[in-house]
Amino acid sequence: MRGELLPVSAEMRRWDAETITSGTPGIDLMRRAGRAVADVILSEARWRSAPVLVLCGPGNNGGDGYVVARLLAEAGRRVRVAAFGGELRGAAALAAADWPGPVLPLEDAVPDPADLIVDALFGTGIGRDLEGEVAGIVGRVSDSGAAVVAIDIPSGVDADSGQVRGVAIRAGRTIALAARKPGHLLQPGREYSGCVTVADIGIPSEVSHGAGVLTVANEPAAWLATFPRPGSISHKYDRGHAVVLSGGPSHTGAARLAARGALRIGAGLVTLVTSARALSVNAAHLTAIMIRVCDEPDELSDLLMDDRFNAVALGPALGIGETTRAWVAAVLESDRATVLDADALTSFAGDAQALADLIGAGREHPVVLTPHEGEFARLFGKGTGLSKLDRARRAAADTGAVVVLKGPDTVIAAPDGRAAINENGSAYLATAGSGDVLVGLITGLMAQGMDAFEASCAAVWLHAAAGGRFGPGLIAEDLPDLMPGELRLLLTAGDVTSA
Numbered sequence: 317m318r319g320e321l322l323p324v325s326a327e328m329r330r331w332d333a334e335t336i337t338s339g340t341p342g343i344d345l346m347r348r349a350g351r352a353v354a355d356v357i358l359s360e361a362r363w364r365s366a367p368v369l370v371l372c373g374p375g376n377n378g379g380d381g382y383v384v385a386r387l388l389a390e391a392g393r394r395v396r397v398a399a400f401g402g403e404l405r406g407a408a409a410l411a412a413a414d415w416p417g418p419v420l421p422l423e424d425a426v427p428d429p430a431d432l433i434v435d436a437l438f439g440t441g442i443g444r445d446l447e448g449e450v451a452g453i454v455g456r457v458s459d460s461g462a463a464v465v466a467i468d469i470p471s472g473v474d475a476d477s478g479q480v481r482g483v484a485i486r487a488g489r490t491i492a493l494a495a496r497k498p499g500h501l502l503q504p505g506r507e508y509s510g511c512v513t514v515a516d517i518g519i520p521s522e523v524s525h526g527a528g529v530l531t532v533a534n535e536p537a538a539w540l541a542t543f544p545r546p547g548s549i550s551h552k553y554d555r556g557h558a559v560v561l562s563g564g565p566s567h568t569g570a571a572r573l574a575a576r577g578a579l580r581i582g583a584g585l586v587t588l589v590t591s592a593r594a595l596s597v598n599a600a601h602l603t604a605i606m607i608r609v610c611d612e613p614d615e616l617s618d619l620l621m622d623d624r625f626n627a628v629a630l631g632p633a634l635g636i637g638e639t640t641r642a643w644v645a646a647v648l649e650s651d652r653a654t655v656l657d658a659d660a661l662t663s664f665a666g667d668a669q670a671l672a673d674l675i676g677a678g679r680e681h682p683v684v685l686t687p688h689e690g691e692f693a694r695l696f697g698k699g700t701g702l703s704k705l706d707r708a709r710r711a712a713a714d715t716g717a718v719v720v721l722k723g724p725d726t727v728i729a730a731p732d733g734r735a736a737i738n739e740n741g742s743a744y745l746a747t748a749g750s751g752d753v754l755v756g757l758i759t760g761l762m763a764q765g766m767d768a769f770e771a772s773c774a775a776v777w778l779h780a781a782a783g784g785r786f787g788p789g790l791i792a793e794d795l796p797d798l799m800p801g802e803l804r805l806l807l808t809a810g811d812v813t814s815a
């Protein structure tokens with residue numbers, strides 16, 4: 317996979333174990349981790365005179381904490397250590413033995429507002445909800461208002477899911493060891509992590525890249541290499557022909573937003589398919605986008621016999637029920653790159669298997685599903701106990717489609733296990749019609765031949781970048797027309813950062 321890898325805790329344990337097997341003792345990794353955290357603290361002017369309270373847990377995260385405590389004390393800082401749990405083992409025991417000062421029981425630790433708190437209670441090894449004395453210290457830290465630096469991940473945040481295990485530390489700063497984890501990007505973990513930086517602790521790249529991690533942060537590095545660029549002799553037909561289905565006479569706007577999105581992202585041609593009854597309202601609003609009338613799914617099947625129509629989107633404002641299921645069936649049987657959104661998904665509520673059967677195993681062209689959480693739950697159930705990442709991955713594997721599970725931390729998952737977590741989302745995108753434009757962007761990129769997973773990642777990122785950069789006052793109509801600016805930045809600026 318291209319892009320920044322986000323290992324889950326089991327993968328992290330493998331990185332750790334393989335690095336140790338290849339000749340680096342665990343205590344060396346722990347000392348590098350502690351050194352990196354201590355260096356960050358010592359380099360921050362605002363923490364120069366703050367007394368430090370290090371909270372150590374019973375595992376290796378606690379071990380990192382003892383290293384930080386020792387290094388800060390050696391640098392002349394006033395340091396208290398409070399610890400929870402019984403006897404330490406392995407590298408953590410060695411690190412604790414190197415701490416020359418006293419260790420308070422956790423229940424005696426009283427954080428002061430002037431303290432800098434180093435959270436080394438739990439990292440990737442959290443196995444259950446926090447309760448009792450650990451829950452108590454989390455509450456006292458929060459009540460104190462003291463600044464908090466978390467080692468690896470704030471204690472109480474599940475590194476795999478971003479979920480809070482009962483209670484969690486809220487950190488202003490988190491130093492992730494070796495890599496960010498999904499829990500740093502998924503909500504609410506992202507909120508609890510504050511500003512996250514990654515410390516290199518010397519995991520060899522053969523280990524991290526050989527481990528088959530399939531989750532990445534959704535950034536241009538993950539998909540820019542395959543982003544379509546017109547060649548100097550491109551014909552409009554080389555850039556694909558996207559088709560978008562319109563709703564009835566009083567529900568036509570959503571499809572036009574999607575169609576304009578597809579055109580702006582670079583599809584060579586876009587055709588809006590409308591019923592005869594909705595023709596005049598659609599025709600009154602369209603110029604570069606072409607129109608075809610289809611009143612029945614069979615007519616659309618006939619249209620799609622022409623294989624120049626190579627990507628189709630349907631669902632926005634189409635209506636819920638059997639009629640929409642018939643349109644979906646006609647499109648899926650035509651085996652074109654397809655995006656199903658909104659009513660095309662809800663029409664299969666509680667019957668994801670029927671949709672999976674229509675998508676089928678032997679198709680040549682990909683399908684993308686773009687549910688928000690409500691649509692996802694109606695289609696696939698709540699998936700209680702599973703992380704957002706796992707729910708999206710499972711739905712993708714079960715349906716054979718790329719799943720774009722939307723939200724402030726949109727997850728894009730492919731049937732082959734690849735997944736990306738988006739982090740440049742903006743609250744300004746929560747506006748009527750914004751999802752319709754996203755459908756058009758994905759469709760337009762697939763029309764240009766981009767891989768469905770990468771097209772979905774790119775569309776989600778560009779959509780969010782445009783929304784964030786525009787900011788207050790954004791309406792869905794703005795989004796397609798913001799694409800030229802975003803594309804210019806993306807394709808000409810080299811290194812691109814999100815809005």
Ligand SMILES: NC(=O)C1=CN([C@@H]2O[C@H](COP(=O)(O)OP(=O)(O)OC[C@H]3O[C@@H](n4cnc5c(N)ncnc54)[C@H](OP(=O)(O)O)[C@@H]3O)[C@@H](O)[C@H]2O)[C@H](O)CC1
Binds near residue numbers: 437443
């Ligand atoms: N990744 C690397 O290369 C390195 C990581 N380091 C650091 O190590 C931690 C992960 O260490 P690990 O020991 O696996 O896990 P933790 O320290 O997070 O916690 C495990 C201990 O905590 C107990 N536990 C778990 N949940 C609870 C809870 N809710 N209440 C009480 N106690 C809990 C657990 O006990 P069990 O009974 O479940 O066994 C363990 O005792 C990683 O995050 C990094 O900080 C290395 O230092 C450097 C290399």
Ligand SMILES: [K+]
Binds near residue numbers: 469471
């Ligand atoms: K921690």
